[in-house]
Amino acid sequence: MVGAGQLARMTQQAAIALGQSIRVLAESEEDGAALVTPNAEFGDYRSLPDLRRFAASCDVVTFDHEHVPAEHIRALAEAGVTVLPGADALRYAQDKAAMRVRLTELGVPGPRWLDLSDAASADDTRRALVEFGREVGWPLVVKAITGGYDGRGVWVLDSIQDADPMLAAGTSLLAEELADIDFEVAAVVARSPFGQGASWPVVETVQVGGICTEVIAPAPRLPALLADQAESLALRLAAELDVVGILAVELFVTRSGRLLVNELAMRPHNSGHWTIEGSRTSQFEQHLRAVLDYPLGVTTQTAPVVVMANVLGGPDDTKPALDERVHHLMAKWPDVKIHLYGKGFRPGRKVGHVTALGHDLDTVRARARAAAEYLANGDRAEVDAHE
């Protein structure tokens, strides 16, 4: 697995059960997955020689993130390395403009969009954006076409003046209409090289400041008809784009009850962490089954309501110390499942997650939120879970 963050770390848990030996291409010994896998390779995922050296020891190469340059993935494949998902599929998770073009061709609903990257000058870009703003209205959304994640590289602009820093930086940009969002959901599916597809229940993803804080399975506010549409759409996209492994389709549900595709990810995804305990087959096991060309596992939910809450690092001086917070959390909520990624705590950084399972949405959700909040912020947290 190229990349050694929490996704690779959790994939290692699934690999152990399947009798597989996973290796990671890590940046540092402190990477979450480098801490828990033997013989981590250290190198730069942007360097073709490093990738080649790493791939030489692997039967299959897959990814913990989408930042490996497409030309390197193609070079590996041409040299006979099995790389999954392949460069042609991964492109639609790497390049937001290419994704919008393709989805529009496929007739998949999304916000109105404009590729600003081919304007001849910053002035031309500005003029095109002004024109687009006239058409879709302000505020609107501007995104870096490549390299963004967790809300980085995405800006909501109130007026053309707000675009100046991005225009000055020379970033390749895509403009999108700001959808009339009621709430957000994600449809996570897997696809094997053989073409087998498997889908988990569609989840609601709660976002704060562009970062996902909670995932609720199944999406409680989503009408059954839209849930079916979202699952079908994700399975169709996985096939059309020839994805192998996990495909996460992030969707807006508009106030008028439409589904609009927001983003695609082709790897285990934050919106699927709940499947570790919440589904008979976790997204990490499913990703491995897919890239290793095994049949996929069943995706039955193990409890009627499953809520995952991210632990976002608080300030350095959070009291009590992390270990003591874990202790208190386990004592107070012995049923909450804890996942720590082995990372240092930094404000806003995803350092772990918790999962709660049960029957009553309000109870389960309150418990997951309170546990995550306490783990992140300790005595600063406002802990208020129904018992």
Added chain:
Amino acid sequence: MVGAGQLARMTQQAAIALGQSIRVLAESEEDGAALVTPNAEFGDYRSLPDLRRFAASCDVVTFDHEHVPAEHIRALAEAGVTVLPGADALRYAQDKAAMRVRLTELGVPGPRWLDLSDAASADDTRRALVEFGREVGWPLVVKAITGGYDGRGVWVLDSIQDADPMLAAGTSLLAEELADIDFEVAAVVARSPFGQGASWPVVETVQVGGICTEVIAPAPRLPALLADQAESLALRLAAELDVVGILAVELFVTRSGRLLVNELAMRPHNSGHWTIEGSRTSQFEQHLRAVLDYPLGVTTQTAPVVVMANVLGGPDDTKPALDERVHHLMAKWPDVKIHLYGKGFRPGRKVGHVTALGHDLDTVRARARAAAEYLANGDRAEVDAHE
């Protein structure tokens, strides 16, 4: 963790979630846990210098087996190493005579027994065994006092002549009455240094030739009153013996409806593998919580019926190859959970296990057995699971 077999391998999965870095003292690079943990230390668990070197890098030392000499564990503890469970507790899992003495003192029911190790000569031992046979009747059971596992070091003797090989070998022996066994169960519990106890539902363990082949949770034939007694007994023993971590109490249920203690184990145990998917907290997570002095997790069962079946290696030339068997198994039973230990297949060796979950005992059990049988024996297997 001293020892790097499948128990350490599965403990690594739990350690990853808890943000812990587990190290193993392995015998070889091919050991199941050495394949999936970084920086494995290689050495001999019978060597105090090797143990000291290993312990120097650990906050807490615990065990994947019970074969570390008690005097070495005491020496580590005296040098300030936190070793859990401690030597005084572990003694009762290492020394079957000491276990019988202590359990008899505690008034815990077991088969009648006789320590043959203090006889002055082989002739004296023989005479004592003849006398014991007159008292409890033949056949009877003779066990090596130390070092046995998976049916090794346990013999059922029809007459005194059958004892000759063991007497000639000079092994320290314990004799036990052959109980009138209806079926076997195991009560698995955990205890923290703080004294907190947690217990899983009592399971039925199906034994073939002294090796456990299946574990059924909860034990379907065990009357509720006896199940309560078995749980209480295991929790009481964990406290009386000052166990920290997992204690597995293997019990006979006699035809007259009595519970008799057969064996004790103080580590994650084969009769608890079902808890990985079958309980909200697995025995591996619970063992870590206990030895790290965290509060214990809830032990709620995640499905009404959970069946674990061991995969016992078949002959070398089993067809089709393992990888293809895994493929077929996943296609036929996408709901069965597979656990492979990364070991070479040898006839009779525990190389993995499968777990099935559901509502109907017959269906779930048939599925687990068929999957395990097919994984072990391929085309030779008689696969006959109800769909």
